[in-house]
Amino acid sequence: MGRVGAVRMSERLRAPGEVRSGSLRLVLLDRDGVLNRRAPEGRYVLNPNDVRLLPGAARAVGALTAAGVLVAVVSNQRSVALGLVDLADVQRVSDRIDAQLVVAGGRIASWHICPHAIGSCRCRKPLPGLLLAALKQHGVAPEEAVMIGDQESDIVAGHAAGVATVRLAPATTVTTADWVAPDLLAAVGWLRISTPP
Numbered sequence: 001m002g003r004v005g006a007v008r009m010s011e012r013l014r015a016p017g018e019v020r021s022g023s024l025r026l027v028l029l030d031r032d033g034v035l036n037r038r039a040p041e042g043r044y045v046l047n048p049n050d051v052r053l054l055p056g057a058a059r060a061v062g063a064l065t066a067a068g069v070l071v072a073v074v075s076n077q078r079s080v081a082l083g084l085v086d087l088a089d090v091q092r093v094s095d096r097i098d099a100q101l102v103v104a105g106g107r108i109a110s111w112h113i114c115p116h117a118i119g120s121c122r123c124r125k126p127l128p129g130l131l132l133a134a135l136k137q138h139g140v141a142p143e144e145a146v147m148i149g150d151q152e153s154d155i156v157a158g159h160a161a162g163v164a165t166v167r168l169a170p171a172t173t174v175t176t177a178d179w180v181a182p183d184l185l186a187a188v189g190w191l192r193i194s195t196p197p
């Protein structure tokens, strides 16, 4: 593998007037609807056999890993509080996603899961607890991180943690996110990856 290049927020990813010129070190990813397909409305991805990666997701994580950017997953899994699964089941789903990403060279540096019921903790998104835990674990400043999610609660959590935000959604979606992208591969493609000579 060659030298790891610096990764910067591209011009296209920079909000008007914003001075966010630091290197990107950590990408925070929501799970369902970002890495893998969401379950039908009112249902959950409970079993590893239900994991279906979204098109381009593995390639996107592989590109970040190759560029030396850390990737952490921050995911609400209320299914645990509802008694539908336990944490070991959630771990099996994480393991399956890890296994499917690794074939494309992608590595998740850490998984951060909120298993709690609504209103019972400090970590369930839109609260920033999971994101702050990831930043702390990896010693990364908010200016060096971006949150990518498909729900507005991901974006609100990102704002609260002080990181840049990308919402994966149709371009016409009303959102407070800094940027909107159709999918993870497009979002990652907007990050400028430069390799020193």
Ligand SMILES: [Mg+2]
Pocket (backbone or CB within 6 Å): 030, 031, 032, 033, 034, 149, 150, 151
């Ligand atoms: Mg989601």
Ligand SMILES: [Zn+2]
Pocket (backbone or CB within 6 Å): 114, 115, 116, 121, 122, 123, 124
């Ligand atoms: Zn929680």
